[in-house]
Amino acid sequence: MELFFxxxxxxxxxxxxxxxxxxxxxxxxxxxxxxxxxxxxxxLGAEYELELRRVxxxxxxxxxxxxxxxxxxxxxxxxxxxxxxKGDRLRxxxxxxxQLGVSEVIPLRTRRTVAGLxxxxxDRLRKVAVGAMKCSTRTVLPRICDAMELNELANxxxxxxxxxxxxxxxxxxxxxDVLIPGAESVLLVVGPEGGFEPEEVxxxxxxxxxxxxxxxxxxxxxxxxxxxxxxxLQLLGELGGSKSLS
Amino acid sequence: MELFFxxxxxxxxxxxxxxxxxxxxxxxxxxxxxxxxxxxxxxLGAEYELELRRVxxxxxxxxxxxxxxxxxxxxxxxxxxxxxxKGDRLRxxxxxxxQLGVSEVIPLRTRRTVAGLxxxxxDRLRKVAVGAMKCSTRTVLPRICDAMELNELANxxxxxxxxxxxxxxxxxxxxxDVLIPGAESVLLVVGPEGGFEPEEVxxxxxxxxxxxxxxxxxxxxxxxxxxxxxxxLQLLGELGGSKSLS
Numbered sequence: 001m002e003l004f005f006x007x008x009x010x011x012x013x014x015x016x017x018x019x020x021x022x023x024x025x026x027x028x029x030x031x032x033x034x035x036x037x038x039x040x041x042x043x044l045g046a047e048y049e050l051e052l053r054r055v056x057x058x059x060x061x062x063x064x065x066x067x068x069x070x071x072x073x074x075x076x077x078x079x080x081x082x083x084x085x086k087g088d089r090l091r092x093x094x095x096x097x098x099q100l101g102v103s104e105v106i107p108l109r110t111r112r113t114v115a116g117l118x119x120x121x122x123d124r125l126r127k128v129a130v131g132a133m134k135c136s137t138r139t140v141l142p143r144i145c146d147a148m149e150l151n152e153l154a155n156x157x158x159x160x161x162x163x164x165x166x167x168x169x170x171x172x173x174x175x176x177d178v179l180i181p182g183a184e185s186v187l188l189v190v191g192p193e194g195g196f197e198p199e200e201v202x203x204x205x206x207x208x209x210x211x212x213x214x215x216x217x218x219x220x221x222x223x224x225x226x227x228x229x230x231x232x233l234q235l236l237g238e239l240g241g242s243k244s245l246s
Numbered sequence: 247m248e249l250f251f252x253x254x255x256x257x258x259x260x261x262x263x264x265x266x267x268x269x270x271x272x273x274x275x276x277x278x279x280x281x282x283x284x285x286x287x288x289x290l291g292a293e294y295e296l297e298l299r300r301v302x303x304x305x306x307x308x309x310x311x312x313x314x315x316x317x318x319x320x321x322x323x324x325x326x327x328x329x330x331x332k333g334d335r336l337r338x339x340x341x342x343x344x345q346l347g348v349s350e351v352i353p354l355r356t357r358r359t360v361a362g363l364x365x366x367x368x369d370r371l372r373k374v375a376v377g378a379m380k381c382s383t384r385t386v387l388p389r390i391c392d393a394m395e396l397n398e399l400a401n402x403x404x405x406x407x408x409x410x411x412x413x414x415x416x417x418x419x420x421x422x423d424v425l426i427p428g429a430e431s432v433l434l435v436v437g438p439e440g441g442f443e444p445e446e447v448x449x450x451x452x453x454x455x456x457x458x459x460x461x462x463x464x465x466x467x468x469x470x471x472x473x474x475x476x477x478x479l480q481l482l483g484e485l486g487g488s489k490s491l492s
Contacts, residue, residue, distance in 0.1 A: 072462035092338070096469045101461075136463045174487010175480075213486035215347075215479075216318035217382045223342045223472070230473045231480050233461075234421075239477060240459035241420010 002030075003047075003137050004040040005130055011064055016040065016048060018060040026052075026060045038062065043133060043141030045070040073140050074238040077185040079104040079160065081153055082225045083192025086115040089222040094125050096226035098132035098142050101233055105129075107147045112194040117147040150200055153189070154207040163187040163209035166228045168195050168218065170211040175228075178210040179235050186236075190228050193221045248276075249293075249383050250286040251376055257310055262286065262294060264306040272298075272306045284308065289379060289387030291316040319386050320484040323431040325350040325406065327399055328471045329438025332361040335468040340371050342472035344378035344388050347479055351375075353393045358440040363393040396446055399435070400453040409433040409455035412474045414441050414464065416457040421474075424456040425481050432482075436474050439467045 004026060009017055018026060018040070026032045036052045040062070046069060050062030082093055084107045094105060105125075107117050126144045133141050157163040161183040164175070168191075179186075189204060201211060219227060233239050250272060252262055264272060264286070272278050282298045286308070292315060296308030328339055330353045340351060351371075353363050372390045379387050403409040407429040410421070414437075425432075435450060447457060465473060479485050 095466070096472070099463060099465050099469050100473065101463055132466075135466060138463055170486075172487070174485065177487045215484060215486040217345060217347055217384055219345050220341070220378075220381060223345050226342070226469070226472060227346065227476045227485075230476045231485060234477050234480060238461060239420065239473075240416075240461040241418070241423045 001039060001137055003134050004038060005134055005141075006040050006042045006048075009042070011048070014064050015053065016050065016062050016064065018062070019058060023056070023058055023060045027055045027057050032060075037065070041133070041139040043130070043139070045073070045139050047071055047139045070139055072137060074101040074233060074236070076183060076233075076236050076238065077103045078229065078232060079106060079185070079187045080225060080229055081106040081108045081148070081187065081189045083108050083110050083190065083221060084113045084115050084117050084147060085192050085221045090115070091125060091128050093222045093225040094128050094144065095132045097229045098129045098138070099136040100226070100229045101138065101238060102142050102229055103140060104143045104145065106145045106153060108153060108189070108192075109147050109149050110192055110200055111197050113192045122146065150203060154203050157187060157204070157207040157209055160185045160187040163189065163204070163207070164232070165189045165196075165201060165204050165209050165211045166191070166214055166224055167201055167211040168213075169198070169201075170213040173210070173212050175212045175214070175231050176235055178212045179232065181236070183236070186232060188228055188232055190225045191221065247285060247383055249380050250284060251380055251387075252286050252288045252294075253376075255288070257294075260310050261299065262296065262308050262310065264308070265304060269302070269304055269306045273301045273303050278306075283311070287379075287385040289376070289385070291319065291385050293317055293385045316385055318383060320347040320479060320482070322429060322479075322482050322484065323349045324475065324478060325352060325431070325433045326471060326475055327352040327354045327394070327433065327435045329354050329356050329436065329442075329467060330359045330361050330363050330393060331438050331467045336361070337371060337374050339468050339471040340374050340390065341378045343475045344375045344384070345382040346472070346475045347384065347484060348388050348475055349386060350389045350391065352391045352399060354399060354435070354438075355393050355395050356438055356446055357443050359438045368392065396449060400449050403433060403450070403453040403455055406431045406433040409435065409450070409453070410478070411435045411442075411447060411450050411455050411457045412437070412460055412470055413447055413457040414459075415444070415447075416459040419456070419458050421458045421460070421477050422481055424458045425478065427482070429482070432478060434474055434478055436471045437467065
């Protein structure tokens with residue numbers, strides 16, 4: 001299944017319109033013809049089955065045959081706040097966690113964060129998220145927020161059913177010990193390279209977050225982000241099969 | 247904790263010797279002095295606490311104060327056979343799964359494998375594994391095998407307690423449905439970009455492997471490899487905390 005992205009386009013009279021790169025991809029790269037059936041998402045949860053009516057390089061029109069809402073999406077709204085890391089590595093985190101199923105990414109400034117996050121870099125991350133959404137056949141485009149300070153994130157913790165911090169210094173509790181089965185919104189905080197300072201963790205815990213360990217081996221920050229999301233979604237029963245810890 | 251690598255060096259009379267890049271790193275980059283205490287592993291499970299006796303650019307000698315065997319290693323011997331993928335992406339798989347705790351990597355040639363695996367590339371992967379082992383403070387260096395054909399891998403399935411195939415077309419069974427708690431050796435097979443052909447999966451299943459789904463969203467091959475390893479280790483209780491599905 002190939003899924004196309006309807007950026008900002010709303011259906012009008014049962015039709016949708018692609019333009020820009022997506023129209024080019026449909027018409028020129030894949031050489032679709034009028035009458036072909038394709039799938040598209042608006043990144044807000046809707047998936048359309050379309051029959052192409054007009055196919056031009058800069059403009060493709062499809063008639064909606066059927067639609068579904070949030071197929072293949074996790075039941076839980078998962079937000080990840082990863083410490084900002086350098087260069088290509090934050091991009092890889094966004095790519096992996098978008099495929100896995102996160103709803104929102106809050107790049108986090110911490111005391112040990114050395115990398116900045118320019119508008120240009122944010123823009124690139126948002127493009128990476130679009131590609132990863134399409135590739136994974138998701139119908140929700142994760143929101144990539146502007147960079148946030150740790151104190152501001154702490155203030156928002158009350159808005160989630162559960163806030164969790166992957167913390168190297170946690171010795172006892174694993175994710176299964178702190179995750180609440182059936183949680184509908186989870187904030188997952190993962191440190192930058194070098195981890196959090198203890199006072200930073202104290203701020204998050206005072207605001208209601210719980211710390212967990214991912215075991216005795218140390219992960220690089222980009223591995224930690226992807227692995228933490230995978231572990232949360234598995235425990236919530238969102239990565240296949242019928243069993244979960246709930 | 248920083249962990250150094252004793253490549254191929256055996257203790258003699260209670261001392262170990264570093265040479266090459268590792269001696270350079272200890273003496274020149276980190277500027278350690280005689281009397282300093284450091285940790286080192288032989289990549290075969292041994293971890294030594296050392297007191298440095300001689301520190302020269304090309305040769306560092308440390309006296310063993312204490313040693314441990316396989317601290318921080320998973321109890322399960324996990325082998326992953328990932329379909330060979332292009333360029334940088336196989337390197338990232340090796341990096342992630344080494345940090346997570348695999349014991350062995352068998353790069354797999356499949357029908358949809360388009361990338362080759364030269365000696366030079368294998369050599370680079372082995373260096374990446376050394377870096378990831380040190381960074382994760384592991385004491386076992388995963389063996390990166392030569393590329394293998396799928397039929398040969400199928401012949402080896404009997405040598406593992408359990409062989410599992412991450413397969414997109416599996417609709418029902420999740421990892422928790424097929425994983426045997428307490429398995430001591432697990433072979434985990436993950437397809438290349440584009441996945442397996444059904445006949446290839448049939449060959450693996452006929453040899454005793456079981457298929458599982460990682461859910462309805464599609465992962466790129468490099469995400470799939472890292473995620474599959476994370477999920478297996480979590481279910482075996484090897485990624486922190488006290489609870490597992492066993």
